Amino acid sequence: MPREFIPGRREPEIPSNSFSYFFREAVRRIWVSKRTSFVAVAMITISLVTVGAFLLVAENLGRAAAEWQGRSRVVIYLAPEATVQQIAAVGQNLAGDRTLAQRRFVTREVALARFKKYFANLSAVVGQLDANPFPPSFEIDVTPALAQSRAFNMRMNAIRALPGVDQVQYDWEWIVRLRRLIQIINVAGLIAGGVLAIAAAFTIANVIRLTMMLYREEIEIMRLVGATERMIRGPFLIEGFLQGLIGGCLSVALLFALFEAGRRALAPSSSILWGFLFAGFLPWQKILALIAGGMLAGWAGSWMSVRTRPDTA
Numbered sequence: 001m002p003r004e005f006i007p008g009r010r011e012p013e014i015p016s017n018s019f020s021y022f023f024r025e026a027v028r029r030i031w032v033s034k035r036t037s038f039v040a041v042a043m044i045t046i047s048l049v050t051v052g053a054f055l056l057v058a059e060n061l062g063r064a065a066a067e068w069q070g071r072s073r074v075v076i077y078l079a080p081e082a083t084v085q086q087i088a089a090v091g092q093n094l095a096g097d098r099t100l101a102q103r104r105f106v107t108r109e110v111a112l113a114r115f116k117k118y119f120a121n122l123s124a125v126v127g128q129l130d131a132n133p134f135p136p137s138f139e140i141d142v143t144p145a146l147a148q149s150r151a152f153n154m155r156m157n158a159i160r161a162l163p164g165v166d167q168v169q170y171d172w173e174w175i176v177r178l179r180r181l182i183q184i185i186n187v188a189g190l191i192a193g194g195v196l197a198i199a200a201a202f203t204i205a206n207v208i209r210l211t212m213m214l215y216r217e218e219i220e221i222m223r224l225v226g227a228t229e230r231m232i233r234g235p236f237l238i239e240g241f242l243q244g245l246i247g248g249c250l251s252v253a254l255l256f257a258l259f260e261a262g263r264r265a266l267a268p269s270s271s272i273l274w275g276f277l278f279a280g281f282l283p284w285q286k287i288l289a290l291i292a293g294g295m296l297a298g299w300a301g302s303w304m305s306v307r308t309r310p311d312t313a
Contacts, residue, residue: 018231018234021231021234021235022234022235022237022238023238023242025234025235025238025239026235026236026238026239026241026242027242029235029236029239030239030242030243033207033210036207036210037207037243039203039207040200040203040204040207040240040243040247040298040301041243041246041247041250042247043196043199043200043203043204043247044197044200044204044243044244044246044247044248044251044294044297044298045247045250045251045254045294046196046200046251047193047196047197047199047200047251047297048193048197048247048248048251048252048255048290048293048294049251049254049255049258050189050192050193050196051189051190051192051193051196051197051290051293052251052252052255052282052286052290053189053255053258054185054186054188054189054190054192054193055186055189055282055286055290056255056259056281056282057185058182058185058186058189059280059282059283059286060278060279060280061178061181061182061185062179062182063279063280064178064279072141072142072143072146072147072170072171073139073140073141073142073170073171074139074140074142074147074156074168074169074170074171075137075138075139075140075168075169075171076090076094076137076138076139076140076159076165076167076168077135077137077165077166077167077168077169078090078135078136078137078138078164078165078166079135079164079165079166080108080133080135080166082135082136082163082164082165082166083164086162086163086164087136087164089162089163089164090138090159090162090164090165091105091138093159093162094138094140094159097155099142099146099152100140100142102140102141102142103138103139103140103141104138104139105136105137105138106136106137106138106139107136108132108134108135108136109132111132111134111135111136111137112132112134115134135166147170156168193293197293197297200247200297200301201297201298201300201301201304202301202304203301204240204243204244204297204298204300204301204302204305205240205301205302205304205305206305207243207301208236208239208240208301208302208305208306209305212236212305212306233306236302236305236306237299237302237303237306238302239302240298240299240300240301240302240303240305241295241298241299241302242298243298243301244294244295244296244297244298244299244301245291245294245295245298246294247294247297247298248290248291248292248293248294248295249291249294251290251294252287252290252291255282256281259278259281262278263278
């Protein structure tokens with residue numbers, strides 16, 4: 001329906017740079033409604049920190065798995081009650097196979113020292129035990145091709161049957177389990193983050209809707225002087241977009257602060273967890289993805305609010 005012409009009324013001038021106008025108005029409204037904007041930004045931050053924490057754990061576990069990928073090690077654990085003769089017999093059996101030349105014998109004392117190094121916080125607990133709980137073992141480095149051969153599996157089955165042998169463990173088995181765990185963590189993070197992101201988007205939608213109610217008179221005046229719906233709704237869209245951007249940046253900063261705090265609280269020489277959880281922070285691609293996710297949630301929330309006429313929201 002064409003707008004009614006009123007004699008003597010001056011048609012409004014559209015700003016030369018609409019985006020600049022949208023941005024200034026959005027910043028002004030965020031500042032005026034600081035408390036409600038804080039709620040929206042906090043929801044975005046919480047949701048992205050949750051997603052980022054899952055991504056960070058999965059990222060470091062993936063790095064650990066990639067580091068061990070291609071390394072094939074077999075550990076032959078001997079029974080704690082194995083006699084010297086039985087241990088020597090197992091060693092001679094291994095020495096007769098040239099494919100198992102890269103082997104080393106780990107005494108119970110060395111195994112205990114390793115545990116105390118990797119788990120310094122538990123060393124006092126182990127020290128209270130009457131006896132060393134760690135068995136001796138043979139560690140054997142083999143090629144991936146040999147590890148996947150049928151003859152190798154038959155050879156290991158024969159070693160399992162030797163007197164004094166308690167267990168034969170393959171290192172690559174835990175790598176497979178670790179990768180499955182990484183997949184589960186990624187899926188859980190996406191689900192939890194998705195639910196929180198939807199909640200954040202609805203929070204932003206309510207915040208924008210409340211802001212539009214506060215500016216109801218201003219919106220009416222803008223319509224009366226000829227402002228288009230695009231000029232009216234634009235600042236509200238940018239407002240949600242900026243709230244998402246602020247929340248995304250805050251989530252990355254908070255996640256990095258928590259990561260550094262945990263990294264400093266857990267010295268690299270005190271626990272094996274260092275290499276699994278604190279090897280490094282998120283790559284820049286995932287950092288940008290988190291921030292982009294915040295902006296998307298903010299824009300989605302504001303879009304839900306301006307789908308209808310702002311004065312009827």
